[in-house]
Amino acid sequence: MAAELPSNLMLKRIGPKIQLPIMMLLWGLVSTCQSQVNSYSGLLACRFFIGLFEGGLFPGLVLYLSGFYRPQELQIRVGLFFCAAALSSAFSGLLATAIQLMEGLRGMHGWQWIFLLEGVFTIVFALFSLWILPNTPLDVKILSQSEREYCQQRLELDAKGSESTKIIRKDIFGALPDLCLWILVLTLFCSGVSLFGLAYFTPSIVAGFGYSANKTQLYTVPPFAIAFVATVIGALIADKYRARGAVAFVATSLSVAGFAVFYTSKTVAVRYVSLNMLITGVYTTAPCLITWLSNNAAAHTRRATAVALGFMATNLGGIVSTWIYPKSAAPQYRFAAKFNLALNCFMLLGIAANIVLLRRRNVAKVERREEILAGMEDLDAHEQYELLGDRHPDFKYTL
Numbered sequence: 001m002a003a004e005l006p007s008n009l010m011l012k013r014i015g016p017k018i019q020l021p022i023m024m025l026l027w028g029l030v031s032t033c034q035s036q037v038n039s040y041s042g043l044l045a046c047r048f049f050i051g052l053f054e055g056g057l058f059p060g061l062v063l064y065l066s067g068f069y070r071p072q073e074l075q076i077r078v079g080l081f082f083c084a085a086a087l088s089s090a091f092s093g094l095l096a097t098a099i100q101l102m103e104g105l106r107g108m109h110g111w112q113w114i115f116l117l118e119g120v121f122t123i124v125f126a127l128f129s130l131w132i133l134p135n136t137p138l139d140v141k142i143l144s145q146s147e148r149e150y151c152q153q154r155l156e157l158d159a160k161g162s163e164s165t166k167i168i169r170k171d172i173f174g175a176l177p178d179l180c181l182w183i184l185v186l187t188l189f190c191s192g193v194s195l196f197g198l199a200y201f202t203p204s205i206v207a208g209f210g211y212s213a214n215k216t217q218l219y220t221v222p223p224f225a226i227a228f229v230a231t232v233i234g235a236l237i238a239d240k241y242r243a244r245g246a247v248a249f250v251a252t253s254l255s256v257a258g259f260a261v262f263y264t265s266k267t268v269a270v271r272y273v274s275l276n277m278l279i280t281g282v283y284t285t286a287p288c289l290i291t292w293l294s295n296n297a298a299a300h301t302r303r304a305t306a307v308a309l310g311f312m313a314t315n316l317g318g319i320v321s322t323w324i325y326p327k328s329a330a331p332q333y334r335f336a337a338k339f340n341l342a343l344n345c346f347m348l349l350g351i352a353a354n355i356v357l358l359r360r361r362n363v364a365k366v367e368r369r370e371e372i373l374a375g376m377e378d379l380d381a382h383e384q385y386e387l388l389g390d391r392h393p394d395f396k397y398t399l
């Protein structure tokens with residue numbers, strides 16, 4: 001968590017082509033070394049450095065994508081990352097089970113092979129990314145010069161020109177008093193509790209239905225596969241209509257219904273159906289909220305700060321989620337269901353409040369345009385945008 005804000009602020013200065021692959025490379029190296037750990041202190045050291053190098057990756061990727069796509073095109077790309085997380089949750093257990101069969105090979109335990117193979121794959125992919133990843137649309141090798149320039153010009157339509165790479169301290173602190181930012185940060189905390197809790201404990205929940213280990217792994221796959229499809233559909237709708245809040249509200253309503261049914265149900269069939277509902281709702285909501293945060297923060301430093309705070313809140317929710325599924329609560333997990341139900345109800349309130357506030361801000365910008373631009377008449381549109389960011393009257397907040 002502590003690495004996310006500094007990492008995002010440095011991304012454009014260092015360059016994503018260097019920073020993102022190097023973070024992956026270091027993360028993969030530590031994971032590989034973790035396969036040879038033989039003490040508790042060594043394990044703690046490895047986990048510390050994995051968190052340090054991994055922490056800035058996801059917020060950095062969202063910030064990176066915002067430099068390639070216009071606001072109304074971003075959620076499908078962010079959604080695909082969350083889909084990848086959903087699918088990894090679905091299949092990681094199956095993969096781990098397969099790798100465990102290597103127990104004893106070359107004198108290593110199965111768990112050692114898991115860390116070793118996943119670390120080596122990460123290293124290989126990081127080295128490939130160093131070669132293929134562009135810093136900006138102008139650096140994409142597979143496009144012609146005219147295509148690169150067209151991509152850059154599209155982005156400048158929203159930013160009134162190219163955004164500065166400087167880290168502007170006043171923009172870091174200037175983002176903090178924004179009420180809409182904190183509404184989404186709190187909403188993302190609630191989302192993180194549900195998101196990480198389901199990613200970590202869905203196999204335990206399914207095992208509580210009385211299935212064997214192999215059937216548990218198989219029955220864990222469908223909810224995340226359905227979530228994959230729903231996330232893509234939700235992202236396409238949200239991008240087309242620029243309706244992040246509406247899609248997030250509908251998806252969260254589905255998860256509220258799912259947690260409510262899970263809490264009250266007694267039969268395995270009904271509980272499994274409700275598990276599909278709540279996982280679909282939770283995973284569809286998350287990219288809506290993150291993209292919403294990115295869309296409504298400008299210029300670059302304010303966006304980097306907002307995205308990092310959103311991920312910090314999500315990860316904090318993930319920490320909380322590890323405490324609400326104790327083994328003693330299995331197989332019903334009634335407290336977790338009740339706790340998540342309450343948080344998702346709060347999310348509905350936060351999403352609705354944010355829509356109302358942003359709509360009022362858009363109206364106020366039209367009515368107070370001259371007042372907002374007072375004293376800036378001698379500056380061109382790009383200079384005004386760099387000073388005001390998302391407060392500029394021509395910047396329309398995404399609802």
